[in-house]
Amino acid sequence: MNPPDDFFAGALPAVAIRVDLEKARREDHSWKDPRNLRASYFAGDDVVQLATEAFTSYLGKNALYGALAYPSLRRYETEVVEILLRLFQARPGATGSLTTGGTESIFMAVKTARDWARQHHPTAGTPTLVVPRTAHAAFSKAADLLGLRVQRMTKSPDFRADLDGMSRAIDRDTIMIVGSAPPYPYGVVDPLPDIAALADRHGLWMHVDACVGGMVLPFVRDLGHDLPAFDFALPSVASVSIDLHKYGYAFHGCSALLLRDQALAEYQRYQFDAWPVGSYTTMNFIGSRGGGPVASAWAVMKYLGFSGYRSRVANMLEAKRKFIDGIRKIDGLEVFGAPQGTHFSFGSPSLDITVVAQEMSQRGWSFARQVDPPGMLLLMNGFHVAVVDDFLRDLDEAVSGVKAGRLRADPGPAVYTV
Numbered sequence: 004m005n006p007p008d009d010f011f012a013g014a015l016p017a018v019a020i021r022v023d024l025e026k027a028r029r030e031d032h033s034w035k036d037p038r039n040l041r042a043s044y045f046a047g048d049d050v051v052q053l054a055t056e057a058f059t060s061y062l063g064k065n066a067l068y069g070a071l072a073y074p075s076l077r078r079y080e081t082e083v084v085e086i087l088l089r090l091f092q093a094r095p096g097a098t099g100s101l102t103t104g105g106t107e108s109i110f111m112a113v114k115t116a117r118d119w120a121r122q123h124h125p126t127a128g129t130p131t132l133v134v135p136r137t138a139h140a141a142f143s144k145a146a147d148l149l150g151l152r153v154q155r156m157t158k159s160p161d162f163r164a165d166l167d168g169m170s171r172a173i174d175r176d177t178i179m180i181v182g183s184a185p186p187y188p189y190g191v192v193d194p195l196p197d198i199a200a201l202a203d204r205h206g207l208w209m210h211v212d213a214c215v216g217g218m219v220l221p222f223v224r225d226l227g228h229d230l231p232a233f234d235f236a237l238p239s240v241a242s243v244s245i246d247l248h249k250y251g252y253a254f255h256g257c258s259a260l261l262l263r264d265q266a267l268a269e270y271q272r273y274q275f276d277a278w279p280v281g282s283y284t285t286m287n288f289i290g291s292r293g294g295g296p297v298a299s300a301w302a303v304m305k306y307l308g309f310s311g312y313r314s315r316v317a318n319m320l321e322a323k324r325k326f327i328d329g330i331r332k333i334d335g336l337e338v339f340g341a342p343q344g345t346h347f348s349f350g351s352p353s354l355d356i357t358v359v360a361q362e363m364s365q366r367g368w369s370f371a372r373q374v375d376p377p378g379m380l381l382l383m384n385g386f387h388v389a390v391v392d393d394f395l396r397d398l399d400e401a402v403s404g405v406k407a408g409r410l411r412a413d414p415g416p417a418v419y420t421v
């Protein structure tokens with residue numbers, strides 16, 4: 004029977020549904036498999052257990068009504084935002100709110116900048132964002148939906164933002180400039196102090212996208228590694244996006260948008276009053292929002308504390324160092340740039356990396372591919388230190404196979420999503 008026929012024919016017994024849930028789930032990739040080097044974030048079974056308890060105890064509670072009906076959710080949101088503001092060296096008077104993910108945080112940052120610019124930086128033409136080539140696709144999506152224009156760079160020298168290009172692209176219609184800490188492609192932090200200087204010179208709204216690095220870089224810095232400033236210590240940074248459902252180890256959908264000053268929150272707010280049930284006010288794009296993600300973010304943050312995140316970051320940096328050292332020892336491979344966070348990519352100037360990638364997939368490794376330059380992108384997790392040697396051995400054999408002509412190209416397209 005087709006799935007829709009099931010529905011119309013009558014109810015299925017719970018046991019049949021449980022069997023399907025169990026079986027179907029086992030056929031998926033496991034997000035906790037150490038051979039999975041894609042974007043999934045594991046900080047230990049104890050963390051997953053606590054996040055699960057927090058999440059499930061808030062099933063059915065809608066964060067949209069936090070202020071009215073669920074004060075505990077409102078308190079969790081406030082506490083999570085306060086922690087993030089401190090991690091990002093915000094000054095007194097800064098504020099923030101939680102969203103359902105990086106895309107929503109970015110969307111709201113662009114909306115806030117647009118409405119701020121209408122008052123403080125009006126333009127004759129279509130307001131424009133100047134963004135590095137590597138800025139997340141969500142900036143283009145947001146601009147498209149909000150009726151704005153994007154000037155996206157076409158180069159990324161040293162795998163970072165093209166400062167000269169960005170400087171040349173700024174014109175009278177530019178309202179916003181973006182840097183990432185770090186971007187998803189390559190994982191190399193943009194020259195944020197220089198981008199901030201451009202923002203300052205032209206009076207632009209600067210956004211730092213720390214969706215993937217927000218719960219990583221503060222700890223990288225604390226561990227004594229060299230990093231460009233990436234937070235509110237840069238005076239022109241107006242907003243920052245940080246995902247809790249990535250290296251914050253909350254369950255999906257939880258992210259944050261931080262603002263330098265409470266006064267800017269008025270540009271983020273959407274208010275609609277001509278409605279029979281009264282005023283509708285929200286800081287989000289979406290309306291109803293699960294309480295579970297918020298509760299899981301709060302629980303994990305309180306449980307791990309600063310030192311818990313720092314030790315996990317230290318462990319992932321160690322894994323990254325081992326992967327990179329090993330990759331550099333394999334003749335023909337090249338790591339792209341100097342990635343400071345917990346993900347990086349690599350390719351080859353001399354051999355077809357897509358064939359290597361295909362062989363690695365066949366050997367059971369799961370990772371993202373990169374198109375330009377062709378490459379493989381690896382995201383570190385707590386358990387990856389344990390599999391470095393296995394990965395490097397397989398990689399070495401795959402590279403040898405390509406060099407000897409034993410392996411041939413049959414690559415699928417590299418896609419981020421379908």
Ligand SMILES: Cc1ncc(COP(=O)(O)O)c(C=O)c1O
Pocket residue numbers: 042103104105106107139141183185186187212213214215216246258
């Ligand atoms: C740097 C960066 N920004 C934004 C996003 C978008 O986040 P989400 O998939 O939660 O919408 C990602 C996702 O990987 C990212 O790496």
